[in-house]
Amino acid sequence: MVDDHRAAAVAALAERDYPAAGDAYTRAGWARLADPREGRSPFDADERGWVGRGLQWLVCAALAYRVAGLDERATRRGVEGVAVARDLENALAAPGQRACLREFVADFRVAGRLDGAGEAYGDAEAAYADAAADVSDAQTLATTTLFEAAADPLKQVARGLDDGEIAVSWADLHGPDPDDPGRFLGHRAAFKRQRFPSLVARALEAGHLAAPRGTTAYDNAGFRCPNCEATDVNWTGESTLCLRCSTPMVER
Incomplete structure (x- = not known):
């Protein structure tokens, strides 16, 4: 069911039906928060942080509503996301995870057009510094589901403004020294704080939210984009889309 809702969200993005994308992302987020993984409760400790995908899709829902011009719905989703992320600190009690949840709080403030995003990112950065002594392997922690989920909405917005390419890299997001986990993760x-608000503003100006990047192929002779004529393919959700503009590809 979760995968169905996410696939519907991606398909709606491809059709530029951003209200429908927001609705589908909302349903995917709620469903994943209720059942983050088979046999797991959202209220239990979880070293992978599977609930992060639910938070991710609520951020994406708010972004889709913003692009659609449905600012009130985006704000409601942001308020909801802030509350859920804060509540999840009762389950994901590891200091590094709690800092990531505060990072999510700031993301929801940006996506939902809420005040205090800068201060919230500052709070997350301080929380990472405080968690440093508890983090034995910052690189491994940063590859868990929770941390990847917190990075993906930013990457999704950015790729839509950079010809569909990977516009935010691992090196962009993290500090240079994983042996200094406070700075490595706090980065x-x-x-x-520096980039997400401006990227969202540019996406709103363009009136476009790209589909997430999935499995890709360049110069694929079997497909053509009817919008921009590209032959670079992005398989994501259950859709076959143009890597460049997220339009459904045509087989040839």
Whole structure:
């Protein structure tokens, strides 16, 4: 069911039906928060942080509503996301995870057009610094589901403004020294504070939210984009889309 809702969200993005994309992302987020993984409760400790995908899709829902001009719905989703992320600190009690949840709080403030995003990113950065002594392997922690989910909405917005390419890299998001976990992970919040609001503003100006990047192929002779004529393919959700503009590809 979760995958169905996410696939519907991606298909709606491809059709530029942003209200429908927001609705589908909302349903995907709620469903994943209710059942983050088979046999797991959202209220239990979880070293992978599977609930992060639910938070991710609520951020994406708010972004889709913003692009659609449905600012009130985006704000409601942002308020909801802030509350859920804060509540999840009762389950994901590891200091590094709690800092990531505060990073999510700041993301929801940006996506939902809420005040205090800069201060929230500052709070997340401070939380990463405080968690440093508890983090034994910052690189491994940053590849868990929770942390990847917190990075993906930013990457999704950015790729839509950069010809569909990977516009935010691992090196962009993280500090240079994983042996300094406070700064290595805290750089995520610092980078987002600098870039996420402006990227969202540019996406709103363009009136476009790209589909997430999935499996890709360049110069694929079997497909053509009817919008921009590209032959670079992005398989994501259950859709076959143009890597460049997220339009459904045509087989040839």
